[in-house]
Amino acid sequence: MRAIAVLGALVVAATGVAVTGTSASAAPKCWTGKWKVTSAQAQIRADGLEFDLRGGKDIKLTLAKNGKATYNFSGSKPLTGKGKVQGVPTQATLTLVKTLRMNNTITGSGKGKVTGKRKSASGDAVLTVKAGLLTQRHSVAKAVRTGGDQGVVPRAAQYTCTAKKLTIRQTVKDGSGYSKTVWQLRRA
Secondary structure (H helix, E strand, C coil): CHHHHHHHHHHHHHHCCCCCCCCCCCCCCCCCEEEEEEEEEEEEEECCEEEEEEECCCCEEEECCCCEEEEECCCCCCEEEEEEECCEEEEEEEEEECEEEEEEEECCCCEEEEEEEEEEEECCCEEEEEECCEEEEEEHHHHHHCCCCCCCCCCCEEEEECCCEEEEEEEEEECCEEEEEEEEEEEC
């Protein structure tokens, strides 16, 4: 049971990467505007947990030049994965609904670093994790604010951006564990 709870907390890592801006400038940055996830993948490794996830298509993300991000998870595809929890083969489905808002900082325009301000997370977004007969629900904003984000908030993410495509890569190391995420988005 505890391992599945850890999966729920760690899986938030695979649910999104907040990206927004530095101080406003005259010219809009490449990453400002409306985006939609085309694919996301995550690899999560921690004590007693090995999990790989894919999915998240159609998560909507709006990035304002003032540093605010709004995620609309409703209508998006779930993330599905398989792996081992305490050595037991496990499959899971993670479904996100509703909205998450937060402030962030980003360097550069076409390429740079992303840093999220986790204490600013708000909204009614809910992550539902189903693994076997177990179902858990988590407030995404609360998890981010209390440090249980496990990678949702960029800590040292790298991004590249073109007029139509945004790619975000991040590796988060926590103790002996880590999560690696790669997000592909297109302009909506």
